[in-house]
Each structure stands twice: as structure tokens, then as C-alpha cells.
Amino acid sequence: MSVLRRNLSSNMLLLIIQMVTTFLMTPIFIRSLGNHDYGVWELVGSIVGYMSILDLGLSPAIARYVAKHNADRNLDALQKVYSSSFVLLGVIGLVLGLSLITFGYFWPEYAAAEGDDNYKKYQILFLVIGLQLIYIFPGIVLVSVLEGTQLYNVKNNIVVINSIVALPVLYFLINEKNALLLLAISGFLFQLVKYVYYFWYVESRLGYRLLSRHNVSVPTLKTLLTFSFKSFIQGTSHRVSQYADNFIIAAFVGTAHIVFYSLANALLRQVSMLVANITSVFLPYFTDKFVKSDQQGLTDSYMSATKMTSGLIIFALCGISVLGDNFISLWVGPSYAEQSYLVLQVLVIYSFAYLFNPFDNRLVTALNVHGKFAKIAILESALNVVLSLVLVQVLGLVGVALGTLLAVIVGKTLKTMHCARVLDVGLVKFVFEPLLPNILPCLISLLLLLVLDSSVNSFIQLFVVVVVTSVIWFFITLFFALSATEKRYVIDLLLRKRIAD
Secondary structure, eight states, rough: HHHHHHHHHHHHHHHHHHHHHHHHHHHHHHHHHHHHHHHHHHHHHHHHHHHGGGGGTHHHHHHHHHHHHHHHOOOOOOOHHHHHHHHHHHHHHHHHHHHHHHHHHGGGOOOOOOOOOHHHHHHHHHHHHHHHHHHHHHHHHHHHHHHHHOOOOHHHHHHHHHHHHHHHHHHHOOOOOTTHHHHHHHHHHHHHHHHHHHHIIIISSSSOTTTTTTGOOOHHHHHHHHHHHHHHHHHHHHHHHHHHHHHHHHHHOOOHHHHHHHHHHHHHHHOOOOOOOOHHHHHHHHHHHHTTOHHHHHHHHHHHHHHHHHHHHHHHHHHHHHHHHHHHHHHHHHHHHHHHHHHHHHHHHHHHHHHHSTTTHHHHHHOOOOOHHHHHHHHHHHHHHHHHHHHHHOOOOHHHHHHHHHHHHHHHHHHHHHHHHHHHOOOHHHHHHHHGGHHHHHHHHHHEEEEEEEOOOOOHHHHHHHHHHHHHHHHHHHHSOHHHHEEEEEEHHHTTOOOOO
């Protein structure tokens, strides 16, 4: 548990740095890029997101098998997982990078605004992003190895340093003429530094050796790909759902309108990132419990972690629902807040549905029973695209958000039923045992937020409201929602005491 605490603390530090960076830089990015180029930047991110589908779902597979072989003390198998996957993803990254560079060179006009004949910056943009893809794909292996060995602090430290250095560089150098290319080139350089550090650490400190030819193993690749196929289907479906919204908005509403959807989504993405940082450290932890056949420990830790994380999710979403429009108005301007408001409220409900039972994917991946999730994900992504395509023509941006919401409700219902069966816990208990204790703290916090919302006219007032309601929520949760064991765990975590397994 001390490793779990260390990883959670490291992830939380990284999240805070990323949230501060997003808060400070997003208004500057919007002003410097303009609505069209901001939309282009989001679309390029979506294209790269779709290309990342071709990691073949290997990331969780590598992390899972690294964790498994660590538990088994099988160093030879560890080396083969590392070397084999590095070579495969290196080849994939090279092909994808060159493909994107080629597209940008011959067809840059697809990124330009109507009437804009200056294609040069878009050619350079695709060149830089394509070169970045070449090293990002083998870099996936390095990240997965660090996660599988539960070295999240090592993974996160360089990202924190990069973020701290990048913030003043972008703040002082960015302007309307260089914004798009500065973002691309600085991202390329800082990401390159990160992956070079990861490579050095894995090779030198962990003792892995990439260039050892006998460690590239076809049978190992087959094992990884067999496991990862389910994750690949699930990841592909998730990315279709995640990135389709931007393309649908660009096609039916206009590229310049992506910014309004993106701002609402940016607030809720902070909650998703928070949850991802919490849940990610549990994949190797659940795997370790599974390998040791500790079924009771697995179930107990899953239910307790779900209860504590669900309370945090509900409280955060209540805060964004009530204070979100005020925040966007102060952040980038009232006109953006007005056009984002309805989208924000729909996406708040979507986020609750999406983040409900937040450890489900980590559990089924650790236990290698995620085939059902892959099938559900296909259904969910298909529903998302179809419903969004229909509703965008009637409701515009809100229709896209509503289509995403309806699809995830269907998918999450089926996933929750599957997880309850996996843990052999009754469905009613599985759903309500973690949820019910959080109702009182979150209801009191919501009422307090509604009362204080009208008094918010500045960031200082907003900050005070958030701090006050957070403290009240925390203590009500601590004393009325958590069991004695859970209280002791939270207190020990905050006091940085060693936590027994």
C-alpha cells in the first residue's frame, strides 16, 4: 500500500501542474490562435488520437504482463515483453509518422480556412506532428514498463519538470503569428526530452537491454497481441467516441465552433484526468492480488476505492455544473460561457455516467476478462456516432453532447452488470454500496454551492467558494461516509504515514 500511496501522490502532483497549465494557457491559446486555428489544433489532436488506435491495445497488455512477470520474478520474460513490443511499435510509429507528413505536404489546404492560401504553416504543422509520432509509439512501451513496475513517480517527474519549463516559454513567446507552429514545435521538443529520459531510465536503472537480439520474441508478441486484442477493440471504440465529436462539429456546425464545445469539455476533462490518475495505479495492484489469488482482498479494495473515488467524482461534477459558466466567463469571456452553457450541463451528466464505477476497466484488464467490454465498446461507439450525427442537425452542439450521453448510458449499464458478475457481488450491492454513503456529503455541498454561486464575480471569490465547499465536503465524507478502516487509510495517506497492505 505504501507503493500505492506514493504513486497516487505523484499522479496528484502531476494533475495539479497540468490543471494550472491549462488554466493559465487556454485563454492565451484561444486569443493567439483564433477560433479557426484553435479548432485546427483540436482536429489535429483528434487525428493523432485516431492514429494511436494502431498501438493495437498493447499499452495495458505490456503493463499487465510486466506487473505479472515482476510478481513471478521472471526476468527473462520481462525482457522479451519489453524488446518485442518496442520493435513492433517502433515500426508502426515510423509508418504512421511518414504517412501524416506525406498528407500534410500534398494536402495542407484541408486545414486552412476558406479563402486562406497560406498553406506553409499547415505543411510544417503536419511535418512536426508526423515526426513526433515516430518516437511516441515506441515511447508507449517505456511508459507501460514504468507503470507495470509501479514507478509512476519516475514517469511523472519529468512531465512535471517539462510543464514547469514549458509554461514561461509559451507564455512569453506565443503570439498570433507563431502560435500554431510554436505549440507544435515546443510539444515535439518537450515530448522528445521526456521519452529520451524514459529510455535511459528503463535501460540503465532497470537493466533492460533493447539491443539484445534474442529478446525479440515472436511467441511473446503473439501472447501480447492475443491479450491486447480485446483492449484494442475497446480502445478503438473509445477513441472513435472520444474524437468523433470534433469531426462532426467541424462538418455540420463549423470548425470555429469547436472551441465552445472544447471549453466545456476542458473543465470536465480535468475530472476525467483526476480519475484516470487515481485508477491507473490500481491496474498492477489488482493484477498482484489476482496473481496471489487474494479474491477477498481484491473485492474489498475494489469496493472501498470505488466508494471514495465516486464521492470525489460526484462532488467535482456538482461544482462544475454550478460554477462552470462563471468560471468560463471569467476565464475566456462571457460570450464563450453563454455558448458553452447547455453543452456543459449535458456533458456533466455524461461525465457522471462515463465515470460511474470508475475502476471497472482496470479490474477486467487485470483479471484478463475484458472481452465483454470490447463488445460493449463497439456498440457504444456506434451509438455515439449515429446519435450525434442525427441530433447535431436538430440541436447543433448540444445534439452532439446528447448523442454522446445517451450512448455512454447504454454502455456503462452493461459494463457495470459485467463487473458485478466478475467480482461475484450482487448487482444492487455493487451499485449502491459505494454510492449511497456519498449522497449526504454531496447534497449538502451542492446546496451550499447553489447559495454561494450568485456571489462569485472574480477568481478570488470563486477560489474561496471552491475551498470552503471542498473542506466541508471532505469532513462530512470523512465522518459520515467512510468506514473506520477507510478513515484510517485517508488520514494515513494525508499524513504520509506508511500504509499496511
